[in-house]
Amino acid sequence: MSFRNALLGRFLSYTEFDTQSKLNGKSSPTTSGQLKLAKQLEQELRTLGLENVKLTKHGVLTALLPANVPNAPTIGLLAHLDTSPECSGKHVRAEVIENYRGGDIALGVGDEFISPVFYSFLHQHIGKTLIVADGTTLLGADNKAGIAEIMTALSVLKQQNLPHCHIRVAFTPDEEIGLGMKFFSMEDFVCDWAYTIDGGEVGELEYENFNGASAKVTIYGRNMHTGYATGKMINALTLACEFQQAFPSDETPEKTSEKEGFFHLSRFVGDVEKVELHYLIRDFEAQKFEQRKAFMEKAVAQFNQTKGLRQKVELEITDSYKNMYQTVQRVPQSIELADRAMRECGIEPLHKPIRGGTDGAWLAEKGLACPNIFTGGYNFHSKHELITLEGMESAVNVIVKIAELAVENP
């Protein structure tokens, strides 16, 4: 029995919830729509007959599908409820394009369109069913496709009574703003290893991510009437421009790829009196990551020394996440099983480093290996977001296959 229509129906119904998370939100989840979606999913998990279904007031939803064979391992599956704060997720009107003929795709009634000239991956999808938004919002395939895929896989395992391992499910809020795991309890998610279903194109399997930190540099100046400024004014803006020159100009996000790290000046705010420079520091290798942080400390110390400023430049570095690879390496079955499941579904695995962080990185710090598997989507966080129904079906097949194969190789 095909699950295609059920999968599409689930996904479309989830996109109707506005679950955009909010930067600097005070409560958690940061928006009420996330809780509404979580309640809907809680109901669905109960209807599917899962056990230990638990929704916390912070919008963390967990549940268990017990194994139907003895001595089976426990595998976790995660997806996030929220959509990116970078693009509106309100009144999403998803459009289903069957049998894509190639060429430009007009979105809604406005001027927005998606073209294979910019997105060459579209050429691979002729004849497939594409799902897009109407050009005014994102679609929310990141990560509602992951949720729909997990839900559908659970229902396939139940309905077809396939032999499977224990499966723990977690749907979490506020992933896009890095707060998703703040109220996550590892006690509700005891697994041998887990997967986030939050990647892009079919085949993606990711288990290495950046080490990340943010840095804030504060530079102080002294303002006065420009007519009396001679020898007295200190312009924090000019100092900030000069400070920025200390950084290697080719180690930025726009000039690096694959496993190359960078410094990213993400915000520059202030006036003559005071300037704040906000940086993101990223590197895959732990040692190089530490070197980058040390570089910043040295740059600030040297600047203070050469400028001889009365009010010194300040530096504040905060670690964000670590590369999950160390943890995943200790559980090689997590990669092997996903690889095998993909191949048995006729998909060639694409091992890729994540140039960012995931909830899996947080779990890895707690000792749980958690690689990331594809959803089938593209252009996340934008009005051009799209997903193929065939890609989503592949994700369901892979999840089902993982649950089945895990029983053979406990």
Ligand SMILES: [Zn+2]
């Ligand atoms: Zn995501």
